[in-house]
Each structure stands twice: as C-alpha cells, then as structure tokens.
Amino acid sequence: MQCIRRIAFSLALLVAAACAQTQDPPDIFLITVDTLRADRVNGENAVATRGFARLAAAGVTFTQAFTSTPLTSPAHASILTGRYPAVHGVHDFGFPLPESMTTLAEVLKQSGYQTAAFVGALVLDSKTLAPGFDQGFDTYFNFPAGKKEGSRWGRLERRAGDVVAEAERWLAAHRSGPRFVWVHLYDPHDPYEPPEPFAAQFRGREYDGEVAYADSELARFLEFLNANGWYRDALIIATGDHGEGLGDHGEDSHGILLYDSTLHVPLVVKPAGDRPNRKVVDALVRGVDLFATMVEAVGAPASKTDGTSLSPLWRGIDDSARQLVAETQYPLRFGWAPLLALRSESHKLVEAPRVEFYDLKSDPGETRNVYQPWSEDVRRLRTALRHYRESAPRPAPQNAKVLQSTLDELKALGYLGNDPGASEVPEPSLLPDPKDRIAVHNALHAAMMLESQGNDRGAREALNRALALEPESFPGRSQAGMLELRAGNHRAAVAHLKRAHQIRPKDASVAFALGDALFALKDFAAARSALNAALQLDPRRYEARVRLGEAESALGNLTVALAHFEAAALLQPDRTEADVASARVYLTRGENARAIPLLRRAARKAPDDASIATLLAEAEKRPASKK
C-alpha cells in the first residue's frame, strides 16, 4: 500500500512538473508580515479580514504553519534559503547570510527572473543588520545610510503603505515578467502605533490595529496587481515571520521562548492561475518549505533544502507528516540558555535547562508540561532532534561585523545589540532557563521601547523592576548605566556600569561607558583603566581613544595624550575631536604654532562648528609660540 501510494505520489509530481514547464514561469510575490500571530488571520480573533482573506478566497490556507525561529532575520533567512538556522548560520541579528548559501532570489534570477526586495525595518537592511540578504536581488530597498536622528519612520522602520508604494513603483517600471518581488511589512512589531483610522477603530487593542492596517495594505497591493492584470497568473504567498506573545506564557513580545504563540504563523498560498478554491490544509508546514514550493513552481532545478514543496499538499497527493525544528539563541544576549525544540503535529519537545514536553492534541495551549525522560514519545522526538543536530553542518563561527552605531539603533527597535557572549559560555544548559526569567525580559524590553520614545522615567522604572528580579542582569545593569550616563547622573551610571563590567569584562561598550562616566566624575585614573580595557577589546573605537587621551592630559601626561589623539585622528580622519584635543594640549604648552594647523584642519572639516572657529581665532591672536 505504502509503495503504491509512493508511485502515485511520484507520478503526480512528474505530471505537475511537466505542466509547470509548459506554461510561462509565473510572477512570484512573497509578502511577509512581521510579528503576525496566526490567530489574528484565522479564527474568531481574526482582524486581517481584507488582504489575507482575499488571497485565501483564491488559494490555500495553511492553518498549521510554523517558523523555525521567533526572530526576524533568522526566520526570513530560512524562508529565503529553505534551510534551518543551523545551516544558514543566521542565528541572530547582524549575523551575515553567507555567500555560500543559495537564495531563492539567486535561483529565480538564474531562471530569468527580475528580482526585487522591499523591506520595512532596519533589521533586514542588507547594508547594516542583515548582510548577505540581498544575494540575487537586482533591487534591495535599503534604508538611507547614516541617518541617526529624527523620527523612527524612514530611519528604523517604514509604514506598510510606504513599502507597498515603493514595490508598486518598481513593478510599474518593470512591466515584463517574470518577476520575483518580496515585500516585508513591519507594522505589527511593537511599539504598537497604528495610523488612523485603525488607531480609533482599535483603541485599547493597538496590536490588532497594526495587524488590520498592514493587512489593508496587503489588500491594496493585491488590488494593484489585479488592476494591472498581474494577479491571476501569479504565485502569491503571504505569511508571517513569527508571532507575538501578548502575555501568553508570560512573554509580552517574542524571541525568548518557543511556544506556539510566537512560532505559529499564518500562511496563505495562491497558486499561479488556479481557480478560486478556498482550500484549507491542516497539516503541519514550515517556513523552510516555501523555498521548495517557489522553486518547483518555476521548474528550476532543485537546490538543497530542509523543506519540501507544499503543492502536493494542496493537490491532495501528499500525506507525509512533517516535523519542525525551532530554535532561539537570543536568550544568550541576556546570559540565559538558548532553546531548541522539535514540534510534530501532536507533540512538542523543548530542550531547555528544565526540559518541556507537551501533548498538543489534549493541550494545544502548552500549559501542562508532561515531560518524562523515559516516555516513548519523548525519546522519539529527542532522537529526531539528535539527528538534526548531527546532520547540520557546523559553519565557522561568524563574528557579526556590525558597526556599534547600528547596534545602538537596534535598541530603539526593542532588541539588545550587545555581543551574545556565546563563546564565553562553556555549557549553555548551565545558564538560567529563559522561562524563569521571562518577566525580566519583559521589563528590559519595555525599558528599551520607553527609552527610544524619550520616556526616561518610565524606562528607569522598568529597569528597576528588571534589576529587582535579577540584580546581576548584565543587560539590565548596562542599560541602566547607559541611561544614567546619557541623563548626566554620573554617580548612578558608575554604580551600574561597574557591576556590568564585572559581570562581562569583555564587553567593550560597557568598559567605554564606565570610562566615560568616571571621566565625568573627574576620577581620571580609574577612567584611564576602564578606557584602556575598552580599547584592548575594540582598538578601533575612536571615542574611547579620544577620551583616554583627555584622561591622560588631565593626569598631566601630555605626551601620552598627544599619541592617543594622533592615533584617533588616523582611525577616523573625517572627525574633528582628536584634532581639537591635540590643539588644546599644544595651547596649554604654549605651542600655538603647532595648534593652529590642527585647528585649521578641523575648521575645514567642520566649517559650521563655532567652537572650533573661536578657538582658532584665539590661537591666531596669541603671540608667536615658544617652538
């Protein structure tokens, strides 16, 4: 029976492939909506009633679709490559998608497609936080480089309407197919700030308002395709990258735990040219299956993938059960254990310091941990997980080379940008279990969002809550220290930063901030030692080099100070602080002939800087120098 079924299945695939080859390759539109819970698209809590619903009327709704990671960049990397994070290596923000990976855009480009990506958040910007994600794309709609101030809109994230408008402009200018367009709508990610009329309509349910807004923009995009005659014959896929906790299992946002609230995503596939069929598939499917689904639709040669095409499911010729591997390494940034899970249609095993096992048929809410190490079901899932671990190639550890300024921007998006510190962890299972620290994460996350909205008081309260629960929280101490440093409360800053520096002596940002705060308190010797530590960890940090020079200068070591300023000027020749600091030392020594050329150079670099102009005028008025 099994054998006959398999032959029938293979024949059907052959027929399907033959059919696909006789037609022109279809346009492919992939729309990913960030932070989108499955229950907001299907079921009684649904608010995505326009875009997703329209697509569902002409396509296939997958009620049991899951992401492999509840984090934006790893989840998208899995959709774009069909590989699990263990293979593509993007475990967290800023991790590059390696050149060696074959992306969907590359496969489609080789099949003659024009390719374009329109992303809604800086976390997917291929020039900064998502290097390598633009592989195979002719156009990748990045964010303007170096924009540090002003509103979050256009700098950290874009409204769905702006992303869709850009995609429409590109399509209007590239009318001949086939085309592959990926559109990423970020709006449902917090802070939840839906625009009108959704804000008024969903008052008190702002997350739902954001979902309804993003869905309305999806609807607008589908209508644009339809109006241009590009809808019927296109393969269109709309899905989410991960869900949102909204308090389920104590998790407010996402990224820390592996429950279905953040792994379960909506997925609707409208096959090319098919008649409206409102099909519903309840089998478990995964983000990694989308790659094979799209590659098959084009008739392109098969690439290596961890997924399998979904089309046999909606054709009713596949009844093989899939299993999902899910991971999160984001807890490492907080000093907590990473998690790995295996989810079948009936059970879920979460490998954590305290292992969890759920019978999803009797307990879909994952509320009763029924883990028994000797249970047959546990052993079955554990064996599958071991096979997964053993089969996954071990990519060389990739140090994310992301600029500090960009990592600082991450905070405004609600993510911690510090070094995960994974390399210093001998045995992750000895770290605290993230489920025991979820309240700490909620408070730290709230603090980041409040600070990015300019609410220092609220941020301070949230940090105090986090530190009351976990006094030795590295991110708690460092965030509190940075906040107080910025607010000018230097004593409080030093108290927090000293503890953070003790917890993670290898964090360059904390060492630098501690040096900065000590310098402000005029404790120059202590500042010097913290700044030296920062520079040993990150010798290219310009601000630390200048500040160290200033500390040496205050301690009377003028020659040493000058050497640091010179080194800083070599690091960043466009900046003026090191030149001005050198000039001040020369002026102290009465050597204004040496100070003047430095100040002139600084004035050329920053013609609008009044303080440089004043200092230069003073230096030029002084009598000729001693040397």
Ligand SMILES: [Zn+2]
């Ligand atoms: Zn996301």
